[in-house]
Amino acid sequence: MAVVEELLQFPCMSTVLSAVLFLLFFYLILSSSSTLTQGKEPPGPKPLPILGNLLLLDLKRPYMSLCELSKKYGSVFTVFFGPKKVVVLAGYKTVKQALVNCGEEFGDRDVTPVFHDLNQGYGILFSNGENWKAMRRFALSNLRDFGMGKKRSEAKIIEETLYLREVFKKFEGKPFDTTQPVNYAVSNIISAIVYGNRFDYNDPQFKAMVNRANENIRIVGSPSLQVYNLFPSLGPWLKNWKLLMNNVESNVKEMKELVKGLQATLNPQDCRGFVDVFLTRKQSAEELGEKDSLFHDSNLIYTIANLFAAGTDTTGTTLRWGFLLMAKYPHIQDRVQEEIDRVIGGRQPVVEDRKNLPYTDAVIHEIQRLANIVPMSLPHTTSCDVNFEGFFIKKGTCVFPLLTSVLRDESEWETPYTFNPAHFLDEQGRFRKRDAFMPFSAGRRVCLGESLARMELFLFFTSFLQHFRFTPPPGVSEDELDLTPAVGFTLNPSPHQLCALSRS
Known part of the structure; x- marks a missing residue:
């Protein structure tokens, strides 16, 4: 406090400090506003380094594992396939809301390495x-x-x-x-x-x-x-x-x-x-x-x-x-x-x-x-930042509309x-x-x-x-x-x- 009081004795320093404090306050307001706008990210199991949540998934029938996880984490949740972050959508109302009512936001295709190999x-x-x-x-x-x-x-x-x-x-x-x-x-x-x-x-x-x-x-x-x-x-x-x-x-x-x-x-x-x-x-x-x-x-x-x-x-x-x-x-x-x-x-x-x-x-x-027939649909990706069902999903996030959970x-x-x-x-x-x-x-x-x-x-x-x-x-x-x-x-x-x- 003594140092601050000493600096305030100089008019120019007082002005600079006031400006810094104002900018800091303005930044905190913006950050708070941004956080409120974005909302929280979808919940999900804690991932392991490199492996992500692979140990929780049956890779022969991943759609069944994802259905089970939706019972715990809800209709919008996050799961990590190794290092890759995926948002899963489960249930008719949620999938329809994303694909039909928010069609532009969820309308891009996530092109995985194997699908790029197949189609270039x-x-x-x-x-x-x-x-x-x-x-x-x-x-x-x-x-x-x-x-x-x-x-x-x-x-x-x-x-x-x-x-x-x-x-x-x-x-x-x-x-x-x-x-x-x-x-x-x-x-x-x-x-x-x-x-x-x-x-x-x-x-x-x-x-x-x-x-x-x-x-x-x-x-x-x-x-x-x-x-x-x-x-x-x-x-x-x-x-x-x-x-x-x-x-x-x-x-x-x-x-x-x-x-x-x-x-x-x-x-x-x-x-x-x-x-x-x-x-x-x-x-x-x-x-x-x-x-x-x-x-x-x-x-x-x-x-x-x-x-x-x-x-x-x-x-x-x-x-x-x-x-x-x-x-x-x-x-x-x-x-x-x-x-x-x-x-x-x-x-x-x-x-x-x-x-x-x-x-x-x-x-x-x-x-x-x-x-x-196609239980996990084809993978989508978000074309922009999306606030969806109370959660924030970043642009470019891979999304699985879980069709088996709809049917x-x-x-x-x-x-x-x-x-x-x-x-x-x-x-x-x-x-x-x-x-x-x-x-x-x-x-x-x-x-x-x-x-x-x-x-x-x-x-x-x-x-x-x-x-x-x-x-x-x-x-x-x-x-x-x-x-x-x-x-x-x-x-x-x-x-x-x-x-x-x-x-x-």
Whole structure:
């Protein structure tokens, strides 16, 4: 105090000290105001150095570990995947608030090392900024032109059901694995839209491409690849990473060959599919000298890869869950087939029939809900600082919208862990929509192929339940059919065989 009093004897020092004290006071006010504005960060378990919270997570089924943590820490919480900080959103209301009501703030994609390896920042699924906007806008517009979710694609799907039915018939009611034929059929729908033609199921090039793409989805969800995302320098020493890179290289090479063939026969006045339209737009940009055009070979190849990955595995996987669940619950299969026989009879099902098949429609929705194909969605990242649900989340924070917590939200579903088509039926047996039905995600990053996937699921499912009865292999009871999903980025059924008995 004596020193301060002594300094105050000098007028200039008194002025300087007053200014310093004023600035200090002003800084404290601002800091306090900033803290109040930002709020506190989401709670979560205390992380260990380097490992973060990995010891609390089952890397084979991280979505289950995160659901358990949400019971302790709430619907918005922080967890550390190694050194990486992630904010997890759990429950229908919280996920909807983020993805729909705060779509801009939560709308960017978090591009992990493995997803960068797969896409190089191009395409639709794992790009951001102008590249994402331009590619998504172009894809949506042109996929619609080629009939995605309309009559034009309905005809392609119906045609493909006929080819797949012939494959099922060849097994003559004997047990078989549905995986490959179903994936080939669904992949052919995308092929017809993207390339303008389908492939024979025995085409070795086609089979290899589909099999590699599906293997990649399984590998991406493996524990070793999750560790790679946290410590990318480990890549060259990981068997799964090397296999993934080899598969990607092979598929890119095959796609370039297919594009090259289409380029050689391109007629801008008669485009056969999505690739033709893209090549025409690319050619136009080159002629106009657009140096910064986003319509280049890399965006074309990785957009094709995205369309196949998003449009094949998820729909094919959902169909296989459907067939398995029908074999598991024959009384539900009975009701579906009774309704199809009564309403449609022996003719080919069409999309227009959906409104007259409420129970069948409810079963398809319940298959999607219980199958829970993409339990953690694709990772998002915040595009700016966000004050959300009383918490402050910094710009650039990775966010997991936990879709499994939406599809099995105990406050939204009467029996969330049970296969129960009544979730989608009212008291009069009419189909009813449910807000918490969110298998395609929501908001800016909602699946762009949702309308096509819904059409495929309805037409394939009704057509196959019309012609086949699905049962366990001889000597296996319904109770023995295992509903535990296999490990992977998407949740496929565990390896199994079924019998498809002809009903005709």
